Amino acid sequence: MTNGTPAETGLEAIVLEARRVRDFARITDAIPYARFLGIDVDVKGDEITTCMRYRDELIGNPVLPALHGGTLGALLEHAAIFELLWTEEVKPLPKTINITVEYLRSARPRDTFARAEITKRGRRVANVYATAWQDRRDRPMAQAHAHFLLR
Amino acid sequence: MRPDRRPELPWGTRLAGRSRPHFRWKRKLVAMTYPDFSEPASLREWMESIPHQRAIGFELVDIGAGFAVGRIPYRPVLVGNPASGVVHGGIVTTLLDTVGGMAALARQGEFLVMATLDLRIDYLRPSTPGEDLSGRVECYKLTRNVAFTRGFAFNADPDDPLASMSATYMLNTPAARSSPRTHAKP
Numbered sequence: 001m002t003n004g005t006p007a008e009t010g011l012e013a014i015v016l017e018a019r020r021v022r023d024f025a026r027i028t029d030a031i032p033y034a035r036f037l038g039i040d041v042d043v044k045g046d047e048i049t050t051c052m053r054y055r056d057e058l059i060g061n062p063v064l065p066a067l068h069g070g071t072l073g074a075l076l077e078h079a080a081i082f083e084l085l086w087t088e089e090v091k092p093l094p095k096t097i098n099i100t101v102e103y104l105r106s107a108r109p110r111d112t113f114a115r116a117e118i119t120k121r122g123r124r125v126a127n128v129y130a131t132a133w134q135d136r137r138d139r140p141m142a143q144a145h146a147h148f149l150l151r
Numbered sequence: 152m153r154p155d156r157r158p159e160l161p162w163g164t165r166l167a168g169r170s171r172p173h174f175r176w177k178r179k180l181v182a183m184t185y186p187d188f189s190e191p192a193s194l195r196e197w198m199e200s201i202p203h204q205r206a207i208g209f210e211l212v213d214i215g216a217g218f219a220v221g222r223i224p225y226r227p228v229l230v231g232n233p234a235s236g237v238v239h240g241g242i243v244t245t246l247l248d249t250v251g252g253m254a255a256l257a258r259q260g261e262f263l264v265m266a267t268l269d270l271r272i273d274y275l276r277p278s279t280p281g282e283d284l285s286g287r288v289e290c291y292k293l294t295r296n297v298a299f300t301r302g303f304a305f306n307a308d309p310d311d312p313l314a315s316m317s318a319t320y321m322l323n324t325p326a327a328r329s330s331p332r333t334h335a336k337p
Contacts, residue, residue: 010234033239036206036228057206068203069267070248074241093232096240100271 012093015085024048027085037071039078048086050079052112059109067107069142072132076101076144079114080128084148088121094148097125107141110134126150188261207242209249218289219253221246225283236280240314243284243304244272247316250286255298255320258290263322265298270318278313282306288316298322 011030018026024041028034038053052058052075060068077099084094116130126148131140187193191214198204198211207229213220223229223246231239248270256263278284287309288302298320303312 011232030233031239032228032230032233033241034231037241057202059202060204062201068201068245068248069270070241070245071203073244073248073270073272074239077239077241077244096274098271098273099240099244100269101244101267102269103267106266 012091015093019086024082024086027082033074034078037074037078039075041082043086046087047115048082050075050082050114050116052114054109054111056109061106064106065109067109067112069101069103072103072107072112072142073099073101073144075112075114076116076130076132076142077146079116079130079132080144080146080148083116083118083128083130084126084150088118088126090126090150092151094126094150097147097149099144099146101142101144103142105139105141107132108134112141113137121150124149124151188256203245204249207245209246211253212285214253214257217254217258217291218287219250219257220285220287221250221253222286223284225281230280235277237277238280238284240272240274243274243278243286243314244270246284246286247272247288247302247304247314248318251288251290251300251302251316251318252320254288254290254300254302255293255322258293258298259322265320265322268297268319268321270316273315274313275315276313278304279306284313285309286316288318293322296322 014026014030018024022043024043028040038055040051042049042051052071058067058071059065077096081094084090112132112134114130114132116128119127119129128146128148131143133140194214195211198209208224208226210222212222223242229238229242230236248267252265255265283306284304286302286304288300290298290300292299301317304314305312
């Protein structure tokens with residue numbers, strides 16, 4: 001979630017520089033909440049996979065145990081924003097209008113991965129679909145549909 | 152329940168309905184692991200025992216007839232945009248998911264095992280930098296299997312929401328466990 005103040009050109013400049021040198025770590029390092037969740041991004045060609053490294057602080061149900069549902073939602077939102085930042089010329093930064101998260105399975109205490117795909121990019125709004133999985137990509141833990149305001 | 156966790160039974164033991172030992176065992180597990188719902192202090196203690204709630208500094212502010220209020224104090228690690236200092240949308244998701252679950256428990260009036268089925272969040276405005284994040288969610292309908300909730304996140308003034316949410320949770324209620332199957336086996 002961002003607002004339209006001129007101060008945010010800082011992150012925009014980081015995004016442009018990261019795209020130029022093709023180093024995604026510059027973006028994740030600049031976002032405190034992404035560092036807090038342990039998120040890093042694997043870039044292969046034009047495909048990016050967002051990874052949330054397992055840490056004990058992500059546990060939401062110590063009995064099962066399972067990751068907190070909110071962390072999965074946050075991971076999916078990160079994946080959707082990163083997909084827009086990396087593959088589309090978006091300026092200013094996209095603002096989340098809404099996100100719908102569907103939880104399919106409980107997430108085990110392991111690394112979690114997410115990938116997003118832009119269903120439609122309009123002039124003002126982009127529709128993005130994201131899925132998160134752990135061991136097998138055909139067994140997703142959660143999926144999300146989100147709308148982003150692009151200007 | 153996983154079969155390997157079932158207590159050993161002598162071969163041929165026949166017990167009826169809810170008095171079967173593995174039901175008693177299950178209830179005992181819930182009593183051991185989950186708090187007494189009538190004790191707000193025990194509830195707060197349980198919330199703080201969850202690693203992620205502790206990591207983000209979640210506080211249960213109020214819980215009553217079918218609603219719950221929670222708060223996450225502002226901390227720089229939760230920021231999504233370092234230039235503006237606005238917290239990330241993901242933390243709003245975590246807050247409202249947690250408070251929504253508590254609201255469903257509040258309506259049931261006892262502890263339940265539950266899982267979020269879906270969660271929709273509309274971001275109405277950016278969170279004010281430096282201010283705590285609060286959420287108030289009400290559970291407006293509870294069935295045997297599903298809890299329906301809706302609520303808002305706000306900074307200081309509940310009448311100036313920053314996000315709205317609507318979520319459903321699958322419940323493991325005693326009624327759902329004891330109800331007869333509605334779909335016949337082929």
